[in-house]
Amino acid sequence: MRTVRESILDVLRARGITTVFGNPGSTELPMLKRFPEDFRYVLGLQEAVVVGMADGFALASRTTSLVNLHTGPGTGNAMGAILNARANRTPMVVTAGQQVRAMLTMEALLSNPQATLLPQPAVKWAYEPPRPADAPAALARAVQIAETPPHGPVFLSLPMDDFDAELTEQEDRAGQAAAARRITHAAAPDAATVAGLADRISRARSAVLVVGDDVDASGAWDAVLALAERTGLPVWAAPVSARVSFPRSHPQFRGDLAPAIGPLGRQLEGHDLVVVIGAPVFRYYPYIPGAHLPEGTELVLLTRDAEEAARAPVGDAVVADLALTVRALVERLPAAGAPVPAPHEQVRFPEAADGTLTPLAALTAIAQGAPENTLWVNESPSNVPQFHEATRIGTPDSYLFSAGGGLGFGAAAAVGAQLGAPHRPVVCVIGDGSIHYAVQALWTAAAYKVPVTFVVLSNAKYAILHWFAQLEHAQGAPGLDIPGLDVTAVADGYGVRTHRAQGAGELTKLVRDAAAQQDGPVLIDVPVTTELPSL
Structure with missing residues (x-):
């Protein structure tokens, strides 16, 4: 009979996850023993660093990363980095060891008595399998949730005595079947929605595009570039962008919107329609009051995140795949004339008197x-x-x-x-x-x-x-x-x-x-x- 450890390793292999970022403690050793040669373990000396490395790895490779932390203390040390991963919308599975099940009730040393509550609300899902046999399927589910838009970290607490538990053939098959499932996330808007938005853009006296992180993250870069060039509309970067989602040397690019309500609203003066693609409306800090939009200006948000659409303070929203939506818009919009390029003056600052660089x-x-x-x-x-x-x-x-x-x-x-x-x-x-x-x-x-x-x-x-x-x-x-x-x-x-x-x-x-x-x-x-x- 196979063990939970063997089944879990096969779940990870099936999902293409063979790099583990971790800082091991005693409760993690049962998972890591006899570490297989086809896996790679990347050691960090502190848990926030471990999660940060996994964050960069997932974003750069466009894969889901795996983190292994040390029960409650390790999870606590990593919380700031997990919050960053959530904001970055990074697909990440965070695992943490747990005391043996026989000593959880008495809260023996290194027990995490509220394991699924500790990482919330920084994670999309937190779970501790009720039985050892449930761990492989729970891990497969965790990967699916992490990879469901909007992407983000999930958390699994794994008791240390689960890994040597033996599985029946049926239990083992259940975990592998869960890992083999593939879910496609490509929700397209209906034709009437696309036609309505295309009509609003065409009728607008002075429309403008605002692009955000999810354009780059979702693979919609080329589609958004095609939309901008077809319409000739000016393009702003959403405030406090964590990615570049439009060529910053492009003649239609206007720069970054300010991260404050009043100044941002003033930047959009003169535009009667703002189309925001793949960004929250908007990421503000510090608080400088004012109108979110100029008088008479309308806004439409295109996003993959229903919660992002719900919390926007102004405007309408379409929740759908960004690339599919934008490509459909391009097909419905007529080609515009040549855009007016933005003036760009590169400012040079001299070295300070002591030779220190600006x-x-x-x-x-x-x-x-x-x-x-x-x-x-x-x-x-x-x-x-x-x-x-x-x-x-x-x-x-x-x-x-x-x-x-x-x-x-x-x-x-x-x-x-x-x-x-x-x-x-x-x-x-x-x-x-x-x-x-x-x-x-x-x-x-x-x-x-x-x-x-x-x-x-x-x-x-x-x-x-x-x-x-x-x-x-x-x-x-x-x-x-x-x-x-x-x-x-x-x-x-x-x-x-x-x-x-x-x-x-x-x-x-x-x-x-x-x-x-x-x-x-x-x-x-x-x-x-x-x-x-x-x-």
């Missing part, structure tokens, strides 16, 4: 050194406008940023992304404050020789918080500066090769050389000036 000067040098097919991971939140100005990303699946608003994504996600897309160079641009939220990811990169190029923009402060302090009239708040950090010394301790760039030319060469090699990670520290964002 963020834009540093990011321009980084972009000049990075290969054309770079997969960018960004966690320098105060420098996002300069990043996009310098990189002008124009291809899908080329940019990752955390949609959750919390730090700790960048360094870990970059390692996972490189593992998930080994054919592409990964360059991680990250602040000196941000990197220390997941600095243990450097050890994993070094230990597994993952050739990520980390470029740390160092200004010895949480610059984004200085900006918020201005907006919130909270000047004088403590804890916004972080002097005394030596990220190269830390990285050296983890086994990462390091450099400190002294100028733009040297920085470009260091990035070019780092991205061209495959011998392991490289970290480049770049002192920069501080420039606060603006709305």
